[in-house]
Amino acid sequence: MTLELFIFYLFAVITLSSAVGVVTARNPVYAALYLILAFFTSAATWVLLEAEFLGVVLVLVYVGAVMVLFLFVIMMLDIKIDTLKEGMVRYLPLGLLVAVIVVAEMIFVMKSSTFDRAIPEPAPLSIDNTKALGEILYTEYMYPFEIAAVILVVAIIAAISLTLRRREGVKKQNQGEQVRTRKSDRLRVVKMDSEKRTSTRQEERS
Amino acid sequence: MLTSTLIPMQFAVPDFAPAIPEIFLLIGTGLVLLIDLFLKDSQRFITYVLSQAVLLITAGLVIAGFNDIYLAEAAQVTGKQSITTFSDMFVLDPMAQILKVAVLLITAGVFVYSRPYLFSREMYKGEYFTLGLFAVLGMMIMISAKTMLLIYLGLELLSLAMYALVAFRRDNGRASEAAMKYFVLGAIASGMLLYGMSIIYGVSGSLHIDHIAAYMGNHEVMQNIGLLLGLAFIIVGLGFKLGVVPFQMWIPDVYDGSPTAVTLFLGTAPKIAAFAMIIRLLVEGLGEMVQGWQQILSMLAALSFIIGNIVAIAQTNIKRMFAYSTISHMGFVLLGILAGSELGYAASMFYIITYAIIAAGGFAIIILLSRTGYEADQLNDLKGLSTRHPWYAFMMLLFLFSMAGVPPTVGFYAKLSVIQAVVSADLVWLAVIAVVMSVVGAYYYLRAIKLMYFDQPDEKDGAGKLLEPAKAGLDFNVLISANGLAVIALGILPGTLMALCVMAVKASL
Structure with a gap:
């Protein structure tokens, strides 16, 4: 058994067992952590296949961003494990x-x-596939790439226009106004006439 | 380090000239988006004017590309007037030009019609226009797409903008329901289409329409189970997007639930883009499988005629009635395509363009009848329209006659040419169903006309007086009159537009 094959089997076993763990874990947080492990070992398999770009993206996007969101959601929701397992x-x-x-x-x-x-021949190791992807993406696939960017812009506009609303009666701070505040806004100087001592107090003292 | 790169050595900076309208539209839309941020609500008129300017200038740029010298050169070399750029992903041909002009002008009309509606419902926001412009960009990309990748990207750009527009009136339960249904079903349809595309890609090894067609040319395509499966999935996806039976379920709910201004948009320009998508995928890409898709489309068309026209009779809501009528009209569009001849494609193209013009007029009248806080979307709201607004009633009469296919309106000629194409393809049974179902369909159009002309208005306010007629701006009145007269003029003199369609199909396909 070559070293490469050994590494492949090692990661494959970890991937499969953590995938089983995702389904069987009693605690949803553990399940999410198992999923992270599964993603991470799959990324390792990609690297083994000389697709290092995909491996890095898998870790960055799924482990780094998507799973963190997952964990947030799981921790915020009060999930009853027993009902889930029913x-x-x-x-x-x-x-x-x-x-x-x-x-x-x-x-x-x-x-x-x-x-x-026919299965295509693997490219020689000297080719850096991140660079190759970048080169093809910004030359031949420039047009679809730009359109994908436009789609993301539309998604942002749609999300903002559907969720932005000015609600009445919401208490909120306006820092600018707070900083710009002047003495006259907060402090009220009341002019009062001085009062004479009343006779009753004098009597009390004495 | 020559071997360290995978880019083809002959890569040259692409020719941007054929895509200038798209580039202008994108830049213009971005500017409108930015300028709108700095405007107060009382200054929204500026956003509207700028959006219209962007649309009209883009249309001008497309028209300036007609009789392009490079197109003529291409015609002499290859016999087809088409030029491609961006690594052969973008194609410009006469068909694309005509469809783009139609989409742009109809959208400009839609903006004019929807302005009073948006204004009276506090929906007069910049996002309606910017999302609309992005949707137009999506349609133009679909129309000019030469690879399945771009067809899908254009479709998603269009759909995403449309989902947001349908949900635009967020506090309205029905609009939210419609948006939810549209979004979920649209996503399923995109998934189906994508699945079909991936199977075709897996079999033919290319996303490019021409390469797929070339692969088909030297293989036994009708025996290839993978290709047949891919074709079936693609047709399911296209059927959903076009809204033909049995994939029509979302149409009535979405038409009914969305704000009328959005229904107006949804029911007109995107249909033209869907037609382009079908032509590119089925006719240009899978042309060798014509036997396969002819059978499937015949069934879809026949079912659309039957279900669309019969269920429309039971509707009391005009928007739902128009929704079912759309379903049967899309059946007619399929009829021309499945004929599989140049005549048929041209007839379909004529049909879809004229249908978009008619439908825009029909929805505009519904917008006109509605008031603040009141949607005039029931058939009974048409009662006695002729005594309240004789001119609008006459316009509605023209639109309804045209939808029913009564001469001398354009609907008659459109239906006739499509049916001619299908008869010459030896599918007489389909033509018979189409004609019989058109007669059935005439019932509900004529019922609406009867309500307008022979019934008394019964809309009264608290004091028992007839309600004041709705008022519309000069631009609205001029456009609706032009729209109505166009329906008649195109019906009497269909030659120019038809010749244009025939020329476009001959030069492009």
């Missing part, structure tokens, strides 16, 4: 059936003559 046994046969069908379909597709085409 019916696990009841739905298990159906789930297994679906899994078997999917696996059978995948094997069927892989073996079918329709998609039977």
Whole structure:
């Protein structure tokens, strides 16, 4: 067994067992952490396949951003574990059936003559695939790349226009106004006439 | 370090000239978006004028590209008037030019029609116009797309802007429901389309429409189970987007639930883009599989005629009635495409452009009848329109006659040419269903006309007086009159537009 194969099996075993952990963990936070482990080891598999860009992106995007959001959501929601686990046994046969069908379909597709085409030769190691992707993205695929950017702009506009609202009666701070405040805004100087001592007090003192 | 790069060595900076209208539209939209941020609510008129200017200048730029010298050169070399740029991903041909002009001008009309509606409902915001402009950009990208990648990206740009527009009146429960349905079903449809595209890509090894067509040319396509599966998924996706039976469920709810100004937009320009998408994918890309898609589209068209026209009879809401009528009209569009001949494609193109013009007019009248706090979307709201507004009633009469296909309106000629195409493709049974169902459909159009001309208005205010007629601005009145007269003029003299469509199809496909 070569070292490469050994590393592959090591990561594959960790990926699979952590994937099982995602489904079986009783605590949703543990499940999310297992998912992070699964993503991380899959990223390692990508690197092993000389697709280092995909590996890095997987870690950055999924582990770094998506899973952190997941964890936030899980911690904010009060999830009852018992209700989630209800019916696990009841739905298990159906789930297994679906899994078997999917696996059978995948094997069927892989073996079918329709998609039977030569596996492309791996590019020599000297080619840096991050650089290669960048080069092709900013030359040949410039036009679709720009359109994808426009789609993101539209998503931002849509999200803001649908959620931004000025609500009445909301108490909020206006720092600018707070800083600009002057003495006359806060302090009221009341002019009062001086009063004479009343006779009753004098009597008390004495 | 020659080997360290994967870019083709011959990569040259692409020719931007064919895409100048799109580039201008994007820059203009960005400017409108920025300027709008600095305007007060009372100055929204500026946003509106700028958006209109951007649309009209873009249309001018597209028209300036007609008779382009490079197109003529391309025609002499390859026999087809089409030039591609951006690594062959963007195509400019006469069909794309005509469809783009139609989309731009119809959207400009839609903005004119929707302004009073938006104004009276506190929806007169810059986002309506900017999202509308982005949707137009999406349509133009779809129309000029030469790879499946761009078809999908353009479609998503269009759909995303549309989802937001449907949900625009956020505090309205029905609008939110419509937006939710539209979003979920639209996402499923995109998924189907993408799945079909990925299968086709897996089999043919390319996303480019021409390469797919070339692959099809030297393979037994009708025996290839992978291609057939891909075709089926693509047709499901297209069917959803176009809204033909059995993928029509979202149409009535979305048309009914959205603000009428958005329904007006949704029901007109995007249909033209959907037509372009079908032509690019099915005719240009999967042209060799014509046998396959002809069968499927025939069934879709026949079901659309039957369900669209029969269910429309039961509607009491005009917007829902128009929604079902759209379904049957889209059946007619499919009819021309499935004929599989140049004549058929041209007839379909004529149909979709004229339908967008008619539908814009029809929805404009609904907008006109509505007032602040009141949507005039029930059929009974049309009662006695002829005594209240004789001119608007006459315009509505023209639009309804045209939808029903009564001569001399343009609807008649459009239906006739589509049916001619399908008869010459030996699909007489389909033509018979189309004609019979058009007669059934005439019932509900004529019922609306009867309500307008033979019933008494019964809308009264508290004191028992007839309600004041709605007032519209000069621009609205001029445009609706031009729109109505165009329906008649195109009906009597369809030759120019039809010749343009035939020329475009001959030169492009």
